[in-house]
Amino acid sequence: MTSGEVDLSVQEFLKELPSFSKKGITEFALHDKKISSDKSALAEICRAVKKSAPDLFLTLQIAVSALDKNLVHLLQDIYCSIEIPLSGTEKGANLLFDKKIYSSKAQMLNTEGLVFGFDMAYGIQPGDSFKAFRDRLDFAVTLYPNHIDFAQLQGKMVLPRSTGIYSSKDLEFSREMAFACQTFYSAGRAVPWFNSVVKSLKISPTAFFADFSEWQRCNNCSLDSDFRPDDAKQIDVEKMQLNFLKQKYEEKHKSMLYDAAADMVRLNGAFSRMVAEGEESIVETRYNPDDILSPYSMDIARFAESATMESCRVKIFSTDEGPDYEIIGS
Template sequence: MNFHIVTIHAIPSPQAVPLAAACLKVYLDSRPDPGYSLNVSCAEFFSGTSLDEICDAILTQAPDIVGLPVYVWNRAECCAIVDKLRSKAPDLKIMAGGPEVTADPLSVLAAAPFDFLVVGEGELTVAEVVDRLATGKDIDDVAGVARMNAGKLQLSKRAPIEDLSILPSPWLAGLLDSHIASGVVWQLSRGCSFGCDFCFDGMGDRKVRRYPMERLEAELAYFVKRDVSQVFVLDSTFNQDVKRAKKLLRLIAKKAPLVHFHFEVRHELLDQEQAQLFSALTCSLQIGLQSADPEVAANVGRKFNRDDFVQKIMFLNEHGAIFGFDLIYGLPGDTIDRFRDGLNFALGLYPNHLDIFPLSVLPGTRVAGRAESLGLKFITAPPYTLLESPTFPVADMNAARRLGAACDIFYSRGKAVAWFNGILSALTMSPADFLEQFAGWLIGKSGAEPEESGYGDEAIWQLQREFLSVLFERHKLKRLLPLALDFVDYHYHYAASIMAVAPEIRPLTGAKLMTTLLVKPVSTRLARFNYEILDLLESGEPNLPKLHRDLQTSASFAVIYPRGGEVFTESIAEPYYRLLEMIDGESHTTDLVKSLGLPLDEAQEFLEFAVEEGIVGAQPQAGR
């Protein structure tokens, strides 16, 4: 019996990991001998790959059963693949599982000729199905299987797996080693107890089950041993069990202090100790704000207290933890004014990024069940996006989408958290007003609706500088513009430095510095400022009017570079700035120094410092 599981990812990314397929394979492979030959294989593709290519690759495996994990992003492609497979291999058994299947089995069966679906968690159901099919037995009474019978849906649900310790780890089995280099999706639990009306995670019995701590410790050690760079923690609410969360954070700090972790947390459960533990790690937190209006939150089964939210977020800010928010527009009872207020509220709390989405009326959720009575009009196929509601007409949905795109470009991609509120204070503008004007300016400039995907980081930096120049002139504040641009420029170079991958460079000492071709790593950034940059950095959040009164214009030159996991900024004299500018891996250092009229001994002392810090270095030798 050949069972072939095919995963279609949305896009190449560190999170494009076939975790569901690997969980099925490792469970099936780990069982005692089932009494027949079973081969479980897995394949991965990306959305947009030729369907004929995928089908041919599947059939090359000569499978008896094909399984497809179905998600919002691949539902249409999975259904089209089934149609093609059915025409090419009529006797092939084809099944599907995943969130789309569990939420809406009837419409999935209506959309494509699947033999059956696996609803809910798949390990136990798939094992029973495969055993029965391999031995010629019927699967009609298998719990967790959905199929059509005499034109009606036949489904007997299977209870969630209570004890997750019976499930072996696909990571520890080595099934996902090829993905470790780009990133790890680390599942700590299953289920969600909160049950927000717009989300499918908490449907069912709303019971959270957690993997044993021993397994998690072993997996973490496995990741560290294989030099994983980042881990996406798959846990609907990482800090729901506060004691367990703190234990894991201490474990990570001890075993993987340099690995970047991504967590999803609930603000209600945060405390000072958690904030301190998070800030000690290389990590980022995602917090589901969704709506800052208590009435709108209540409409979807959530409670929201602004004062409590602010207090908990201040814990994170006080300790320097990095975090972002999710914000949804178009929830039942939401309006464009309430959304704008939520946007102002969110950005006033200094999130590192703000992810803004329209409501998706997902099958199987309470919002979908009430959609007709709520007057929601939405796309009935993936991604199920809301089109309009009685309180959020089409024009307002478009306005909110435009605000979201402007925020993505200017604030989140523009790395604006450190200076955004300070600059808006000088302009006496709210975030929503500012972003609306930016979106309008961008449309006038490009002739098209703003889309974050259309801009690179450097292009966004230049857009920020250009728009702020226009705005400060419009507000008759040109005297403050040089200060504003200094903050914008510094944080662009800071982000570029920390994100760059520096090439290997050879350290040098003594006279060799003057006779070797030196290079600057891409992580070394050179920047010129209107004011002494160290004075600006010491000022904290930019108070432009005060800085303009207190500081004198004084051009400064700086080198910004990473070392030991931190980013350093050195203010240097202009001649040494020019020397660093000229170092290109092709010009002899002695010639550069002489052309600038620098004393050789002083230049050598500076370059020794630059090499020691990793600001410059020697070209790697061939073969090294």
Template sequence: MLFDAVFLGEAETSFAAWFKAWLGAMDGQESGSPARSPIGESVVMRSRPCDAASLPSPWLEGILEPKRGGAVAWELTRGCPFHCTYCYEGRGSTELRHFPEARITAELELFVRRGVSEIFVLDPTFNVQRGRALSLLKLFARKGGDIAWNFEIRAELLDPAQAEAFSNLPCSLQIGLQSAFPKVLEKVGRDIDRKKFASKVGLLNATGAAFGFDLIYGLPGDSLSGFRESLDYALALSPNHLDIFPLAVLPGTILRDQASEFTLDFDRKPPYLLRGHSSFPASDMAVAARLAFSVSTFYTRGRAVPWFLAVLKPLRMKPAEFLAEFRTDFDGREYALPWKHGEIEALQCAHISRLYEKRGKSALIPAALDLVRYHGAWS
């Protein structure tokens, strides 16, 4: 027997009850007998969602210790009303259960006293309830000191008041775009209205709030050309950063159950990454991975957001085309990471110069490179 018990879902209450029974049974064993489960066979228990208000705080109880200068992963809400099939949350509770504001305030005051430098809010969608999001953002601005914040949000739920509140915090927002194609997203329990999405993101750009997107390549029904178009759509909205991942077919998710239906070929060992499927074969997955590396290096780590679209305009190139060619400039160098910013900037300038010469724009090279170096010096 490998396990005495397996708990599915939130287990604070059910585990405590089981463990008390286990301790009581252990007390009944003869002294010196081998340690074993006195309850009998292994049990599998599906735990009901906990009442968040009744749970003790691991921070205030001293179980978890915030460190000066360190980062904290902070849970404010449980439950997710969305049903993304590749995500464990899609099979969890859809009921939103909030930790009380008094507890949140006390925990935040503890983090400030202990000198925490950064907080990652674990809520799957921080702004799922507008009023609560605004209330918490005001609390963080008032009592959060110099802490840097990280939130996951839905762009479609943004409004001007939220955008303004986010801009008043030193924070970064992560937005799960995943794909720009409604038919692709429909297969994994999501949707998108491109015009509405762009309009909402425009609120963040207008207030100066920093944000980034997630993109997934290899989604059911997607293709390499579709992924490239999603990349073009994403970069046209000027995110501060872009995080790109291959699809992971995680055990226990709805998507894992649908793997055969979508012809998904994937690794059976962690991290369960997709190898390919009928419309996104393994060879195209490799091309997408190289393109993702180019985006990470040239755009995100290269701090290109202030000048990227301006530099592309004279070339009349789409972002995916431009970045795909950049990857060929430094094959094999990925193993030298991390590079200093000056090294990445040198690669950026070399790539821009080559493409401007190739497209008959040599006269514009000094201006383009000045733009890159100016923003690099300030960032």
């Protein structure tokens, strides 16, 4: 499998597209800020990919303002992941952030089953502050993005400078929090269960990431270590997640909720590996997987209080219709 990521004009991309199959290119990331808000250009790309490279997995940057029902229907016809810049609007000395538009567009994408993530930054736009960054990140997680990326962590943006409202210490906190999010949420493929976990712990996402960044420092896997989440296997990140969650539930005097949360982590992790890596798994759970994978489990506290424990050995496997599971023992 070959992938590519390069800044191309729409014309260059469309010209090269028919040759992708012969070149063995099966994944491609197209980042062109000029067309990210151009609905007609984005529609042209979708139609061209469907016609000339129907098996291509395309990562496409799209401004939130460009997302509408017509474009979403075209995106459904191709294999793609949508990257949405999540940023505020500068007005005077203030940084305004329209939660309503992001919420409505994310709901539309989730309803239609499209994969999307957010591109975020901190301390770059005038008027930004540590409080504003935390507010954006807390909000972003509630919209169930598949991942949240921070180009600053890869050195792809100019590093922010401290201001009167964003101190150098807070910029460092933001950097560590972003890396914690990249590790736990994105690399850990936590989207199906993360909001349920933080709700059961009665903690905000950013407070959770701040605590996890401290855990990373203590366990030699912080940003300043050699650990890189993008290079780590999901199963290894999952072990980190489970170790940290066990600690957090104990710290919050909610140990009775850990087994249900751990089952959610393990089962969803196994499904993600089946989809992404084609890897079958056998998972041992404390609850019946039918219950854990039902909407009933989304409220972990209520679930743990009323559900009956039933130790199971669960096999996750592939079918023609996608990943599935069966109980193979107890």
